[in-house]
Amino acid sequence: MERSSPHRRGNFSFKNVNISGSSSIDLETIGINQNGPELGPALKNLKFKGLAGDFRLVDGQLQSSIFEILNVNGRGERRIGFWTQKNGLSKRMLDETNSTKYCTLNTCLGPIIWPGDSTYVPRGWEIPTKGKKLVIGVPVKDGFREFVNVTFDPTNKTKELTGYSMDIFKALLNELPYLVPYEFIPFAMPNGTGAGTYNDLIYQVFLQNLDAAVGDITIRANRALYVDFTLPYTESGMSMVVPVKDGRRKDAWVFLKPLTWELWTTSVGFFLVIGFVVWLLKHRINEDFRGPPHHQIGTSCWFSFSTMVFARTSLSSLLTVQQLQPAINDVNHILKNKQNVGYPKGSFVYGILRELGFDDHNLKPYHSPEQLNEPFANWSGNDGIVAAFDEKPSLKSFLAKYKIM
Template sequence: MERESYPYLTDALQDVDVRVPYRSVISPSATDAQIVAELYKLITMQTRVFIVHMFPSLGARLFAKAKEIGMMSEGYVWIMTDGLTAEFLSSPNPSVTDTMQGVLDNANSIDAELNIYGLWAYDATKALAMAVEKAGATNFGFEKANVASSSSTDLATLGTSLNGPNLLQALSDTSFKGLTGDYHFVDRQLQPPAFQIVNVNGNGVRGLGFWKPARGVLVKRLDPANSTSMSRISNAIFPGDTFVVPKGWEIPTNEKKLKIGVPLKDGFTEFVAVTTDPISNATKVTGYCIDVFDAVVKALPYALPYEYIPYVNPDGKPAGNYNDLAYQVHLKKFDAVVGDMTIVYNRSLYIDFTLPYTESGVNMIVPIADNNSKNAWVFMKPLTWDLWVSTFVLFVFIGFVVWVLEHRVNEDFRGSASNQAGAGFWFSFSTIVFAQRERVVSNLARAVLIIWCFVVLVVTQSYTASLSSLLTVQQLQPTVTDVHDLIMKGEYVGYLRGSFVLEILLGLGFHKSKLRVYNSPEECHELFSKGSGNGGIAAAFDEVPYTKLFLSKYCSQYTMIDPTFQTAGFGFVFPKGSSLVPDISKAILNVTEGDQMKQIEDAWFGKRGSCPESSSSVSSKILSLNSFWGLFLIAGLAALLALIIFFVMFVYRERRRLSHSDPTAPIWDRTKTFFRVFIQRDSTSLNSRQMELTDRNGISLHTIGVPSPSACSIHAQFPEDPSSTDSQTPQEEAINIDQLTNQNQERPTALEIDHENN
């Protein structure tokens, strides 16, 4: 029945990602025994969705036998083509429809009782007549073909119409409203009408909806205004009288199992481990990669039988390295390879990899140690060098600013040049412990010191906290931080035996004599324990999955160091062009994006948070300038602003004295004059007048509270030898003291003179 349509049907199914694994051909003259034998063959396969395209008489026998052997029960899906449906709908037979309960079909939808083929024939005849009229054909002669065949069914023996091209063009342009709907051609193809999806139920069929080729969707009604989406169509009743949609496949009983090759490993058996039962001699394959592949296969929408076969020699030893194992797939000795197989370019030349299912990259593992307790300069570590220098410069600057603001009005900041410089720097640096004893009398200096003391408080407290942490908490630091240091020092490094990491190390510049191999995490740890100079290694290079496993066992002794050399990760191996690669890759994405992947990792590598002292991320408690530049900026701007205000006021107050200098004098002379005035005591300030009350002969006046003539205490010291003093009487001394005060004011009403004889 239209065998020529089979390839087109298969192509149409493949265009929508439907795989046709098997085509069953049954002769119209086949006996019931032959039909049953073919049906039993289908039972042994995994597919449970069948499309039936045959003569109605053969189809009726097929469904009857399928029901007898249980293939019309729950879990099966049967779809008929429109030829069978048209026959069964035109003359329904209860005995036939009873064996077809739950069958689906795509019957052509027309509003007529006549057989669909009869209506198509009527429309075709009408279209041909209209085309003949349009073409104006009057001669219907045929040109005989020169063919020796005498078969009546051979199309090559038919003649060729003399008006064929004109008639073909006219027919292609013909369109009208026929009995089966709109009749027109597109690219010389008649556009099919809407198909009705029907479901055999009871003694008849039940319409589920309509499929319109133009829209490519399933609707409940043909009326566009009342059509609904596919989710609103009626539910189908599948074989077994159930509304549950069958999954469409079962585990096959006769299908050949895939031979999955697995490597035999001496170390890192958490990824792949091959063990043999000594009693039953059965081989058992376990590991992280095995669990991932099992989970991926379960996520496939169909069954995939497989078995693991270790890649070993007859004596039970490994038959080769990973490249050899991958090449066995190319030689078709294995159907696939599952294991810790890295996706690399040279292997992809003759096999196909799935998407990776692990993290990618090659890292360097180095030991970590606590060197702070042995460092005599550990007190310098809490601050970076730029912060040390910035802090020192700011201390000096603040000391200079305080001296500028105070030296003209404060006796504590006067004296020789060295004394003044020492007083300024002493005052600034003594604020670290707040031990300054000098008083500040200038309001500008007080404002600067308020801000500066806050900055000092923050810096000292932060330094104390950081230093305490360095001295009390174990600070584990990597012993090596750069690959090039290993090369320059000639250190030994390690790599996993048989790994492609060897090529990376040689490419980085390591000499082959400086490379040592290991087979397991325990061997790697032993090499680290010996050290590079005693037959061990200073660093190890390995892929991220191996380094994570190694650190999960020795997390408090080693750490990973950047940079990470990019690789593609682990993948499953299949033959070149295998149709399983895209399906397995999709299933990998499904598994890795869920929680199942994390459960597998925790089962084989342990939880990452279980390490009491994780060294994979070494935290730094060193303080840098970035943490304090805001405070330093505020203090610096405040001090600079105070300097500007001071010099503006200084120039304004001393404008007369500065203006007396010769304007024609050199700049250097005028500068010296300015500096001479600048370093002099400010005689107009209140504090300077109090300082001048200290007499050269040892008489000092100290104000009590607010300085005023009515509230003061005069302490006079008289020498034991009256002859050593000037011949000045006490009355004259009182007159001189009175002259130091404002003459317009009244004399002090209370004076207390203490005489001390030394």
């Protein structure tokens, strides 16, 4: 059985096939279009804009649309670029005549805002979705800024943190397989001065007002009761620095110091032997070694003397090497004579010196290397200090700048 409907322009008629004995969902039951030859040219010129973009056919092939790339963050979205089959990725819409090279890099797109309002690509499997940053406390002090240095700018109310300890912390975070957002908080008063000692800073970590603390913080037994420390990255321990004295003689006869009587006797003996040998070999053929006896003796001695004096020796190095000796070798000597010593203000060193038996009036605090160098310059006077006690890294930093004699 066949049935057809009259052909009308703009409508499509179908020739139905016999469906007896067939299922209504069988593909063979679909009708045959009577206007098939006209369908191809009609679709070839068909263009429309759908949900997936522009729909168009070129030479019977469906052309790819221009895809818009969106950055979705939370409930908002922002356009960061486009993708086309010809140009690849681009920040702006490009037409067909554009000759830009094909780009597949993310640099061809606008900046992407990742969860947590970060422009850095999250590393690892955990993405900071809540945007919570670690609050890192940093000590603020006047001197020894090679490890931690906090600089405040009162104009725009910004701060700059530098130093060896800060570099170590940042380098370790860069080695982690995931991103850890953090924020440095100087442990300071509103006027920029320090808000307390290192023990006070550590106690704020114990109270969970700070997530951690970074700086030249010494590992101490009492501090380890409140917080956990990382492995040390500098030489730890307390040390003492004292002035030095030069043991060299300063008089005009210092060149005679390395010459003993045995060496003098041996030198004079070789002096005479060399002079006699030279006279014996030269007086027959060299007129300078002839004449009266006193002339021959003088010429021979002068030749021997010149070979010994003008020859290069290592005697000068023995006289120029500094023979430095510490002015004080024992702490008990300082305690016995009740002499003044220096210590860093606000440090645990004060408690150790008190336990050793030092009186308060003999303990002179200092804040910076400059303040430590001044009393050392007058170490033999009443206002000076004969020694300074501090942590080894700080003392090494001080000795790199100043020479105490």
